[in-house]
Amino acid sequence: MVRGRLRRRLGRINRSLADQPVHSLVDRVEIPHEVASPWVRITKRIVIAMGVLCAVVLIVYIDRDGYSDTQKNGLSLLDCFYYATVSLSTTGYGDIAPITETARLVNIVIITPLRVAFLIVLIGTTVETLTTESRQAFKIQQWRNKVRNHTVVIGYGTKGRTAVAAMVGDEIAPADIVVVDENPSALERAKSAGLVTVRGSGTDSEVLRLASVQHAKSIIVAANRDDTAVLVTLTARELAPKAKIIAAVREAENQHLLRQSGADSTVVTSETAGRLLGIAVQTPSVVEMMEDLLTPDAGxxxxxxxxxxxEAGGSPRHQSDIVLGVVRNQKLLRVDDPEVDALELGDRLLFIRSADSDR
Structure with a gap:
């Protein structure tokens, strides 16, 4: 009973990151956005200020019979502009006020723009900082509500960046990719590439929930260490039992650990690089062709x-495309395998395509 009370108390203390208020996630989740130049932002502020001024002038002019000056005269259109500018700038003239139309015109044409510029310089930065944080929190809330069937890349080092570049080259939208990493510089590079970023360790289930791993279509594990990759794969598989997990591993002897942890596909980086180095000794053109095939946006x-x-019933070797293999019942078979001598509906063909002609 004591253990149950302690567990409930700890549960209240260690609240899930995904259940925390959105404003507390602003420093952890980054939604990419276009950054306008300072002159564009200032111009927008001035246009908005002028729009508000014209609206106030119109309201005062429609109801001008309800206003009068110190001389008990009715208000002209110029008087309405003057009243609006004084009111919006919170100047509130009392004992000293322009009387002639020339003075009032000067107040409108010269003094009011100077007041607007002063307000922009004085409080513009503070207001922008507050509104930026609020907008970011609103974007995070919107993103969390609608993100589905996306790809989560855990680790944005060399492998992670290359994987993202290949996906973007294969016409996957950057908005459908979420990067999880602890390195601030890596997150900054991902954010500059237009990707949603989540700061934290991929071994932390709460961080992965924050990246909506449970709703992801595929997960790429690109950790720098094999033991980290195994733990990340275990955590991701527990949260997303139906997602496709592709994991990279440095050493071949650790490949079975990733399979046991729930990875659907594994890539041995050290052996793959070693094979390409060995092939390049005798036939460097083969390596060049392999690099071309692995680059989806060119060649x-x-x-x-x-x-x-x-095509059903025909041989994969007699197709117009150059077929390399056939996927049947989620199993990859070579094109010369007797099982796929006759194609069936539901099969998928792995073929060589021209990226330039597709584009």
Whole structure:
């Protein structure tokens, strides 16, 4: 019983990050946005101020019979402009006030723009800071409500950046990619690339919930250490049992650990790089072609598509596309495998496509 009370008390203390108020997440989640130049922001403020001024002038002019000056005269349109400018600038003339139309025109044309400029310089930065934080909190709330079927990249080092570049080159929108990392410089690079970023460790389940891993379509684990990659994969699989997890591992002997942790696909980075280095000794052009195939936004690339009804029953080796393999029942088979000598509806073809012609 004591243990139950203690567990409930700890549960109240350690609230989930995803359940915290949105304003407390502003320093952890970053939603990309376009940054306008200072002159554009100042111009927008001046335009808004002039719009408000004209609205006040129109209101006063419509009801001008309800106003009078110290000489008990009716208000002209110029008087309405003068009244609006004095009211909006909170000047509130009492004992000293312009009387002639020339003085009032000077007040409108010269003094009022100077007041607006003064207010922009004096409080513009403070107001912008407060409104920026509020806008960011509102964007985070909107994003959390609608983000679904996205891709979470855990680790934005060399592997993570290259993976994101390949996805963007393969026409995946940057808005559908979320980066999780602890390195501030890596997060800054991801944010400059137009990606949503979440600051924290990929081994922390609360950080992954904040990145909406439970709603993700695919998860890329690009950690710098194999033991970290295994722990991240375990945590991600527990939160997203249906998501596709692709994990990178440095050493081949750790590949089975990632499979046991729930990774659907693994990439051994050290062995892959070693093979390419060895091939480059005798046939460097093969390595150049492999790099071309792995670059989806230029030259040739490897694509995947479904078998059409017209192609069903035919051989994959007799298609108009150069077919490399067939995916049947979530299993990849080579093009010369006897099992796929006749294509079936529901099969998927791995083929070589021209990125330039697609574009």
């Amino acid at each position: 040739f690339a490897i694509g995947e598509r479904e078998v059409t009804p017209k």
